[in-house]
Amino acid sequence: xxxPDGFLDLMTIVxxxxxxxxxMILGYFKMGxxxxxxxxxxxxxxxxxxxxxIFAFQFVNYPILWGTSGHLVGGTLVAVILGPxxxxxxxxxILVIQSFFGDGGIIALGANTFNMGVIGxxxxxxxxxxxxxxxxxxxxxxxxxxxxxxxxxSYLSIILASFVCGIEIGIAGAVxxxxxxxxxxxxxxxxxxxxxxxxxxxxxxxxxxxxxxILTESILGVE
Amino acid sequence: MDFIQYxxxxxxxxxxxxxxxxxxxxxxxxxxxxxxxxxxxxxLIDYNGESWLENLFxxxxxxxxxxxxxxxxxIIGIILTTVVIVVVFYFIAFLxxxxxxxx
Numbered sequence: 001x002x003x004p005d006g007f008l009d010l011m012t013i014v015x016x017x018x019x020x021x022x023x024m025i026l027g028y029f030k031m032g033x034x035x036x037x038x039x040x041x042x043x044x045x046x047x048x049x050x051x052x053x054i055f056a057f058q059f060v061n062y063p064i065l066w067g068t069s070g071h072l073v074g075g076t077l078v079a080v081i082l083g084p085x086x087x088x089x090x091x092x093x094i095l096v097i098q099s100f101f102g103d104g105g106i107i108a109l110g111a112n113t114f115n116m117g118v119i120g121x122x123x124x125x126x127x128x129x130x131x132x133x134x135x136x137x138x139x140x141x142x143x144x145x146x147x148x149x150x151x152x153x154s155y156l157s158i159i160l161a162s163f164v165c166g167i168e169i170g171i172a173g174a175v176x177x178x179x180x181x182x183x184x185x186x187x188x189x190x191x192x193x194x195x196x197x198x199x200x201x202x203x204x205x206x207x208x209x210x211x212x213x214i215l216t217e218s219i220l221g222v223e
Numbered sequence: 224m225d226f227i228q229y230x231x232x233x234x235x236x237x238x239x240x241x242x243x244x245x246x247x248x249x250x251x252x253x254x255x256x257x258x259x260x261x262x263x264x265x266x267l268i269d270y271n272g273e274s275w276l277e278n279l280f281x282x283x284x285x286x287x288x289x290x291x292x293x294x295x296x297x298i299i300g301i302i303l304t305t306v307v308i309v310v311v312f313y314f315i316a317f318l319x320x321x322x323x324x325x326x
Binding site: 056094096166 | 229233242243256257265304309312316
């Protein structure tokens with residue numbers, strides 16, 4: 001879903017950059033959970049590890065149907081671990097480095113961060129919160145509830161991000177809007193399955209190995 | 224600097240690199256991984272043909288795109304990502320701590 005340079009029109013580029021910068025500034029002030037505890041800085045090396053894992057997973061594509069592939073975006077996954085605001089900064093920095101490799105444009109970084117960080121991360125996180133509220137009515141174990149919610153949230157956020165990405169390339173005229181939106185959503189209906197499964201497995205693995213790294217339990221309403 | 228607190232993260236990073244290298248080495252022959260276009264590329268190719276890739280105009284030449292070996296690119300990417308994220312988050316933590324101390 002990495003939009004290359006030269007595809008979007010100037011207005012879309014500027015507007016999305018502005019939104020992303022404003023949300024990141026807001027995120028800096030709201031990013032309390034990561035630094036709430038005195039010893040929270042000890043978690044920073046692990047945030048680096050998490051980013052490395054996301055980079056590795058974004059680097060390789062898994063096959064889906066009809067000669068198409070997909071890769072992990074990881075926005076919702078990072079948001080469930082670190083919180084929605086920190087996830088935006090993590091995704092932005094990963095996308096910066098990927099753009100240096102030519103994977104996604106440098107000028108289109110605002111649009112890519114909007115799709116994968118704001119929609120994939122922040123919006124995806126609140127979808128997870130919604131499903132956590134539903135699952136809290138059940139007697140499932142907390143790690144199972146978070147894992148299922150993350151899978152659903154990751155899946156839906158990818159479809160939503162592909163919908164927005166379709167609008168962006170449609171507005172830019174790269175592909176007519178009536179084609180770009182349904183086809184982007186169609187392909188990501190399949191790609192999102194991989195996103196949901198990988199995200200859920202990583203969350204479950206963290207719960208089993210380093211549960212205190214999930215910093216959002218209070219926001220998620222884990223019971 | 225207390226390197227002991229970095230021992231475990233560094234070991235995990237090494238494991239991530241090994242896993243990525245193995246994934247690239249055996250993932251494609253086994254069919255677990257694919258070099259087919261992703262969703263966005265598929266939409267653009269279906270509408271514009273394969274040529275859209277060659278006609279792309281980029282005012283920036285990506286800095287690391289000259290690294291053609293995917294193993295090297297993956298390893299550099301992972302290390303770069305880790306270093307940048309850790310530096311930025313330590314800086315944010317430093318700013319937050321200073322702000323807390325002032326207030």
